[in-house]
Amino acid sequence: QVQLIESGGGLVQAGDSLRLSCAASGLTFRNYHMGWFRQAPGNQRKFVAAISDNSDGTYYAEAVKGRSTISRDNAKGTVTLQIHSLKPEDTATYYCAATTRRWTLLVVSGYDYWGQGTQVTFSS
Numbered sequence: 001q002v003q004l005i006e007s008g009g010g011l012v013q014a015g016d017s018l019r020l021s022c023a024a025s026g027l028t029f030r031n032y033h034m035g036w037f038r039q040a041p042g043n044q045r046k047f048v049a050a051i052s053d054n055s056d057g058t059y060y061a062e063a064v065k066g067r068s069t070i071s072r073d074n075a076k077g078t079v080t081l082q083i084h085s086l087k088p089e090d091t092a093t094y095y096c097a098a099t100t101r102r103w104t105l106l107v108v109s110g111y112d113y114w115g116q117g118t119q120v121t122f123s124s
Contacts, residue, residue, distance in 0.1 A: 002026040002113045004096045009118030012086050020081045022096030022115060029077040030054070033099050035111060036070065036081045038092035038120075045095065049081055050105040059105055063089070086122070093117040 008020040020036070035050035049070040050059045058070050064083055072079040083090060097111035104110025 002098070004098060004113055004115035006094060006096045006115045006118035009094060009120045011121050011123045012090075013123050014086060014088070016086045017082065017084045018086055018090070018120060020083075020094055020096075020118060020120075022079045022081075024077045024079070024096075024098060027098065027113070030074040031100060033102050033105055034070075034072060034079040035097045035099070035105055036079075037095045037097060037108060038090075039095070039117075040089075040092040043092075045108050047106045047108075048094070051079060052102060052105075057102075088122045088124075091120060091122040093119045 003025045005023045012018055033052050036048040037045050038048050039045040047061050048064055049068055051070045051072050055072055067085045068083040070081050095117045096115040098113040099111040101110055
């Protein structure tokens with residue numbers, strides 16, 4: 001059974017940095033491209049970042065480009081997303097996802113497996 005378990009969410013403030021992790025099990029991790037998506041209340045789930053199976057390609061949404069980094073450790077089966085200079089609009093539930101299809105990394109429908117999500121809430 002495939003499991004993707006996210007961690008690292010919580011309460012954040014303007015300017016903070018965030019480090020989200022996703023631990024994968026039940027699949028051959030090195031064969032999967034990994035993505036992060038987020039969903040704010042009342043909104044659709046949106047692409048945030050993705051990384052190819054061997055880390056030779058990384059992709060970012062415009063909303064986080066330049067202030068975020070996605071990375072992975074195939075030996076540990078983990079993928080990490082760091083976002084710096086957090087803004088109120090970064091408030092959302094963040095989801096980790098896995099796919100074998102590299103050409104669909106930017107779309108929700110392109111992924112085969114999803115985690116349960118970790119919530120990031122902005123504190124004023």
